[in-house]
Amino acid sequence: MKYLHIPYYLRLRDSLAKKIEDGSLLPHSKLPSERDLKDAYDINRVTVRQALMQLESEGLIYRLIRRGWYVSPPRxxxxxxxxxxxxxxxxxxxxxxxxxxxxxxxxxxxxxxxxxxxxxxxxxxxxxxxxxxxxxxxxxxxxxxxxxxxxxxxxxxxxxxxxxxxxxxxxxxxxxxxxxxxxxxxxxxxxxxxxxxxxxxxxxxxxxxxxxxxxxxxxxxxxxxxxxxxxxxxxxxxx
Amino acid sequence: MKYLHIPYYLRLRDSLAKKIEDGSLLPHSKLPSERDLKDAYDINRVTVRQALMQLESEGLIYRLIRRGWYVSPPRxxxxxxxxxxxxxxxxxxxxxxxxxxxxxxxxxxxxxxxxxxxxxxxxxxxxxxxxxxxxxxxxxxxxxxxxxxxxxxxxxxxxxxxxxxxxxxxxxxxxxxxxxxxxxxxxxxxxxxxxxxxxxxxxxxxxxxxxxxxxxxxxxxxxxxxxxxxxxxxxxxxx
DNA sequence: CATAAATTATGGTCTATACCAGATTTTAAA
DNA sequence: TTTAAAATCTGGTATAGACCATAATTTATG
CATH class of the missing domain: 3.40.1410.10 (Chorismate lyase-like)
Structure with missing residues (x-):
């Protein structure tokens, strides 16, 4: 039985994805800033960005340049x-x-x-x-x-x-x-x-x-x- | 006239994309390792990875886990x-x-x-x-x-x-x-x-x-x- | 010579930090 | 009160380094 370590960035991804899925984060609503997420989850900002970029590549969130990250609307x-x-x-x-x-x-x-x-x-x-x-x-x-x-x-x-x-x-x-x-x-x-x-x-x-x-x-x-x-x-x- | 600074990671992306396009890097051929690229281009390895991941997201290259990066075949x-x-x-x-x-x-x-x-x-x-x-x-x-x-x-x-x-x-x-x-x-x-x-x-x-x-x-x-x-x-x- | 063990290579993840450029908010001046 | 300037916020880029886990290569042993 292999020890299963889930990378921090994927944990944050999962956590945010869950909020999006259960409706506590609505389409077009703004996510906390990268620095706020960094503090809230006690991880490095680069790791936060990794999670955000993962969600972005999945189409679940989008960014506005220098203006924050937002929940994507349905396709x-x-x-x-x-x-x-x-x-x-x-x-x-x-x-x-x-x-x-x-x-x-x-x-x-x-x-x-x-x-x-x-x-x-x-x-x-x-x-x-x-x-x-x-x-x-x-x-x-x-x-x-x-x-x-x-x-x-x-x-x-x-x-x-x-x-x-x-x-x-x-x-x-x-x-x-x-x-x-x-x-x-x-x-x-x-x-x-x-x-x-x-x-x-x-x-x-x-x-x-x-x-x-x-x-x-x-x-x-x-x-x-x-x-x-x-x-x-x-x-x-x-x- | 705005000064146009191209990020290093995009410069490396462009450089590699050019090699792929002009045929000096053939489909399924292996790219130099991340550390080799870091040395060859005198940039940080994270920056190398950014370039590689950009090319990956474009579908131009793919990775094998811990085994290197490769040029993608035609679609x-x-x-x-x-x-x-x-x-x-x-x-x-x-x-x-x-x-x-x-x-x-x-x-x-x-x-x-x-x-x-x-x-x-x-x-x-x-x-x-x-x-x-x-x-x-x-x-x-x-x-x-x-x-x-x-x-x-x-x-x-x-x-x-x-x-x-x-x-x-x-x-x-x-x-x-x-x-x-x-x-x-x-x-x-x-x-x-x-x-x-x-x-x-x-x-x-x-x-x-x-x-x-x-x-x-x-x-x-x-x-x-x-x-x-x-x-x-x-x-x-x-x- | 074949196999096993050790070493090296490679990408994967994470921390810390710094600086930049544009966006937004706050403060100061008119 | 409005406008302009300053400060702060926000994501964007980059460096440095460390450690990890697995893959590949090299070395040692039988």
Whole structure:
């Protein structure tokens, strides 16, 4: 029978996780400061940080830079096989969505855009960057590349809402299929700042290529989700 | 113009990431020891560990407990909307799969099994636990719960292969639909050990409920994937 | 030569401390 | 009372070092 020593940092992790689980620490509530935890548990602050970072990596808590640690809200269900918009999906789950336009520009297609969307190198491409919030908390930064040939003047339209709807109503474009890829990746400086997290923080990186009824690639999205936000959920029928 | 100081740990991260990217550090190759890196870069070992853990969280490297740090292989594409088996999927991507049966038992249905699969509390349920490896590296631990009423004697059959195939060939069971959920979670002691990672290490936790042609729930899988293994990929057609 | 014991290597955990940069609160001045 | 300045708080980064437990290598013994 092996002697089972539980590291202090995992004990603190467990202790805090229990409070979160039993509801004594509610979503978005602030945790005691690192120094307070250090005193309360009589362990070193580095050990406290280890526990906090463990909980963070599990998605149970999140940090605001130099402003404390907070309990994460429940994950948002997201079904990639359904075409519900961010706004509608969030609302359907009793949460409050919000969208902030970070920038909208017409740029010259880079090598990457060329390879990804087939737009001729140097030709114009629209880049829309948005931040999405749930209950006031930034959870997603989107980089949306759109082919202007298929929807000229798009950037002059209101862009806080569902782009899919806009493409349909204003341009008669129906998205017939999408190709989605996702994996965990780090946030670089810019997106990290826009999500108010530390550079290098983990995100769920999701790309979505959207094709119209003629199988033209209309839109290529890069989505940088905070890693603690989503629970992917889907039903697959075998035919 | 703000002065941009890059933390030492991120500099080391970047330096190592570059070597991985440009191919001078190949998949599964061993990195220099922490103490060697400390000396080579003239920084503290804790700072080295911070860099290594950053790379680990990004999925670029993995650790073997007390045996060093290694470069991660490329991610495996996994399409949850297709019903290809682990073995076939891995092979199709030029990798070598392997399966190890950890245990197979007939147990009494717990509260959780009752809620999840509708099996009466205390009634028998098969639990099959397997470890899956890619190129000799453990990447997944599966807990597969199966309803014995629908496939009596299953545990006496060879279980290294695709369970879906076995259910079909031996019992005439066709999986008509599956419900899949996935989110990042920590590995607890047992699964961590079975994957040879530290307790609390992040995994992609995936559940799959499989229903037969009569909409009976036949099987409920819990899958604990190392977090650095998969790239989820899918094509969705809008009908 | 094979096996066992001893030594070294390696990552894992923990303490102590210091300094930094930005956020927040308190205090002082207008 | 409001605004600005100073002090404090908070997480972020880094050093130094110690000890631990297990894995790997080397040495000693039969």
């Amino acid at each position: 948002l269900f997201y079904d990639p096989t359904q075409s519900i918009s961010f706004m509608d999906n969030v609302r359907a789950q009793g949460r409050v969505p919000e969208t902030v336009i970070l920038s909208k520009t017409e740029m010259a297609a880079s090598d990457w855009v060329n390879r990804t969307m087939g737009i001729t190198l140097g030709d114009p491409v629209y880049l829309l960057r948005r931040r999405r919030l749930i209950d006031g908390r930034a959870v997603l930064v989107e980089h949306i590349n759109v082919n202007p040939v298929l929807c000229p003047g798009l950037l002059d339209l209101p862009l806080e809402c569902s782009l899919t709807e806009t493409l349909k109503e204003q341009y008669g474009i129906e998205i017939s299929r999408t190709v989605i890829n996702m994996y965990p990746a780090p946030l670089d400086g810019t997106q990290a700042e826009e999500l108010q997290v530390v550079a290098g923080a983990p995100c769920l990186y999701l790309t979505r290529a959207s094709y119209d009824q003629h199988d033209n690639i209309v839109e290529f999205d890069q989505e940088f989700w905070r890693h603690d936000v989503l629970e992917i959920s889907m039903e697959v029928k075998n035919t | 495996l594409f996994y399409d949850p909307t297709q019903s290809i088996s682990f073995m076939d999927n891995v092979r199709a991507q030029g990798r070598v799969p392997e399966t190890v049966i950890l245990s197979k038992t007939e147990m009494a249905a717990s509260d959780w099994v009752n809620r999840t699969m509708g099996i009466t509390l205390g009634d028998p349920v098969y639990l099959l636990r397997r470890r899956r490896l890619i190129d000799g590296r453990a990447v997944l631990v599966e807990h597969i719960n199966v309803n014995p009423v629908l496939c009596p004697g299953l545990l006496d059959l060879p279980l290294e292969c695709s369970l879906t195939e076995t259910l079909k060939e031996q019992y005439g069971i066709e999986i008509s639909r599956t419900v899949i959920n996935m989110y990042p979670a920590p590995l607890d002691g047992t699964q961590a050990e079975e994957l040879q990672v530290v307790a609390g290490a992040p995994c992609l936790y995936l559940t799959r409920a499989s229903y037969d042609q009569h909409d009976n729930i036949v099987e409920f899988d819990q899958e604990f994937w190392r977090h650095d293994v998969l790239e989820i990929s899918m094509e969705v057609k809008n009908t």
